[in-house]
Amino acid sequence: MNIGVLALQGDVREHLGALAESDVLARPVRRIEELDGVDALVLPGGESTTMSKLAVTFGLLDPIRKRIADGMPVYGSCAGMIMLATTVLDGRPDQESFAGIDMTVRRNAFGRQIDSFEAGVRIDDVPGGDFHAVFIRAPWVEEVGADVRVLGRVSDGPAAGRIVAVRQGNLLATAFHPELTGDLRVHRYFVEMVRHAVDAR
Numbered sequence: 001m002n003i004g005v006l007a008l009q010g011d012v013r014e015h016l017g018a019l020a021e022s023d024v025l026a027r028p029v030r031r032i033e034e035l036d037g038v039d040a041l042v043l044p045g046g047e048s049t050t051m052s053k054l055a056v057t058f059g060l061l062d063p064i065r066k067r068i069a070d071g072m073p074v075y076g077s078c079a080g081m082i083m084l085a086t087t088v089l090d091g092r093p094d095q096e097s098f099a100g101i102d103m104t105v106r107r108n109a110f111g112r113q114i115d116s117f118e119a120g121v122r123i124d125d126v127p128g129g130d131f132h133a134v135f136i137r138a139p140w141v142e143e144v145g146a147d148v149r150v151l152g153r154v155s156d157g158p159a160a161g162r163i164v165a166v167r168q169g170n171l172l173a174t175a176f177h178p179e180l181t182g183d184l185r186v187h188r189y190f191v192e193m194v195r196h197a198v199d200a201r
């Protein structure tokens with residue numbers, strides 16, 4: 001099982017580390033040949049407008065869209081969630097996404113004055129209690145299509161109830177950054193998704 005981390009921009013090293021701790025040797029993906037060599041992809045947190053520009057420059061936008069359409073498992077955190085959304089609110093006019101998850105996300109949704117905060121998030125399918133989630137200029141999900149499962153919402157604080165984790169088929173997205181907190185449950189959940197997808201081929 002080969003998992004790649006899109007390494008154009010963002011917290012690539014943290015995702016590689018979290019996957020290594022989940023017993024998966026993941027590799028950075030920057031070029032199309034590297035994309036061809038992976039079964040699954042992680043889209044890191046970072047800056048979705050920059051990631052979008054670099055994906056175009058590196059010729060990866062359409063190839064990744066195609067892999068997603070062909071069923072490749074992808075997990076996106078924060079900017080990675082934005083890159084998986086079919087509709088992005090408060091984005092740049094020329095901002096592109098890989099799409100895949102039928103949802104509307106709002107960038108920097110928790111308010112400009114709140115750069116980062118922490119909150120509890122309960123995630124269906126992931127046992128072990130509330131997730132201690134770190135949000136950094138994070139999006140939230142405003143709307144989901146019929147095929148999207150809402151996996152997690154903010155449990156407490158002013159943003160309680162906001163959708164921050166979703167899954168559609170082989171695509172998983174969180175508005176927060178489990179790669180930064182040492183709690184491996186989301187990464188392990190994704191690795192299981194990849195295992196199922198690879199076994200089903």
Ligand code: GLN
Pocket residue numbers: 044045046047048049077078079080082107108136137138139
């Ligand atoms: N605000 C960023 C964006 O729009 C996402 C922030 C993050 O990934 N921590 O891409």
